[in-house]
Amino acid sequence: MASSLLRTSTSALRAATRSAKPVGAAGLAGTSFVRGKATLPDLSYDYGALEPHISGKIMELHHKNHHQTYVNGLNAAVEQIQEAQAKGDMAKAASFAPLLNFHGGGHINHSLFWENLAPSGKGGGGGPEGELAKEIDETFGGFEPLRKKMNAALAGIQGSGWAWLVQDGEKGGLSVITKANQDPVTGSLKPLLGIDAWEHAYYLQYQNRKAEYFDAVWNVVNWETVGKRMS
Amino acid sequence: MASPTHKLPSLGYSYDALEPAISAQIMDLHHSKHHATYVANLNAALASYSSASVPDQIALQAAIKFNGGGHINHSLFWANLTPASSPDANPQAAPQLIKSIGETWGSVGGLQAAVKAAALGIQGSGWVWLVREQGGKAAGRGGLRIVPTKDQDPVVGGEIPIIGIDMWEHAYYLQARQFPLHYLNGKASYIDNIWSVINWKTAEERFLGGREEAFSVLKSSL
Structure with a gap:
């Protein structure tokens, strides 16, 4: 995986696709899932640091609201998939695939995006070397x-x-x-x-x-x- | 053969007339820039279409669908909006449609909840439409459905678009925050507030008419 920020989401995705062990059904989603929960990564620069090219207001909303929504949606989708798997309902588990793709993709894409940006003159701009x-x-x-x-x-x-x-x-x-x-x-x-x-x-x-x-x-x-x- | 040139239709109200639900700045940009761009790109694609080779014509179809869809969708959208102070913004302006909505969703509130769920489920850019299935007799016969569409895909599957909401x-x-009603990423609030500027008179006319009436707005902008 290209980004260290994604370690948590990768394990969450892996957890979502591995078959659930038939332990006490109620406790399953709680325990095995919480450990692999995706979290919003910190940016390595301030919201205003990409100005004037990207405004601080955009960066703040984009990170704190949009990206957070994808993180929440990913965790919810993984949880619902695990619950359906635990009940052996594979059709229901599969029905969450579009949500997993959308929110999982949103989390992955934004995590990669923040890391491939940097303030101009402080790692940002110039050209490839x-x-x-x-x-x-x-x-x-x-x-x-x-x-x-x-x-x-x-x-x-x-x-x-x-x-x-x-x-x-x-x-x-x-x-x-x-x-x-x-x-x-x-x-x-x-x-x-x-x-x-x-x-x-x-x-x-x-x-x-x-x-x-x-x-x-x-x-x-x-x-x-x-x-x-x-x- | 020259194809007809499409024009940006004028709104039936001023840019600030939908405030506070939709700001004048949004309306101005949305109409004079976004919609105008769809019209310009549609005309450009159509102009090169007739003289293009078959492979090039096929390549142009995506541009025609996207920009033509953008032109259709926005034209329908402007006409199904009206200032909140207008009598047309009252659901009572659509007695037959309201009756049918009641049969399908229980109430206007039921319709609004279903539209909201469909709108919030869109993964990316798109629209949500209240449509009437074609075929059934017009008034009071139900056949209403909510259809989300992606990007600028128009409702051209035979259904009659009644109310469209741009998502x-x-x-x-x-x-943003300085507005009495602020949205930014809060699209649920936008959905809640847009009902205050829905043109129920237009909706009733589309509901009672056929596809030709629903799309008549496009003829006037040729």
Whole structure:
């Protein structure tokens, strides 16, 4: 997993998918689940630290309200899945899959997002370096073409979603993909850099001028984190 | 052959007329920027469609669906809103529809609870619609349903849209703490408050009419 912040959610997800042991049904959800509960990760910078590119007000709402709602929704979904599993009702457990995907994805995506941002001039901005820069040059012809490609992908999202720079864990190559709503990056693809294109990520500051947000966010990309995620 | 050009329809009220439920700033941006962009992009896609090759036409279909849907949905939305002070904002302006709502959900409150649950269940951007199934006889015959739709997908499956509520974040997010009614991420409050500006007269007309009447707003913006 690319982010240390996700350790709790990973175990929660694993707990959700492993078959429940038939202990006393009532105690099961309580004990085995509480240990794996997802929690809201702290940011390593202040809410106002990404200004003027992302306002403190946006960061605060985005982290304290939106991300927290995904954390709560993930924990609720895991709990409901475990309860259904404990009763042997697999059809009911499966019915929570969309909620697990949405809230689990929301938790994963935002956790990765906060970590791949940093205050401008204090880890944020500039461009890729080292191996990452080499890979980006080879795949996209440089940082500027990558930026253009990713901004075009972000602008093309029809609704809510994310754009990601990803690495294929099997073939190794880089690519830019988009994901709808809170669908997480899965399969052999590894998320390196994520940019949130939901309206709540920019609307209070940029309103409908989302292209300005897509331009500005590059000033606060934490390239060290992005580079470390690449294998 | 040139395709007809779609135009941004004018609202039947001023941008500030829906306050405090929906602020003038939201209405202004929503109409003059968001809706205008859907119209411009729809026209651009349609303009290149007829001369495009078949593969290119297929590629254009996503843009037509998204921007055409955005144009349809917003046009219907503006017309099913009205200032709270208007007599049309009173459910009594829709006697036949209210009767049918009572048969389906028990009361307007029952409908509102069902709409709220559907709206809050949307995972991403979208709309929630009260629709009437086509086929049944119009008045008093039920056939009402609540349909959530994603992104800008329009209700074009044969149902007649009666009331549409925009659940995109741009529809409510800007109402921050300084407003008498504030929303930000609190979309449940937005849903609760929008009922004060629902145009029940329009809803009744759509309920009693057919699809052609419901979508007539689009003709006037051609």
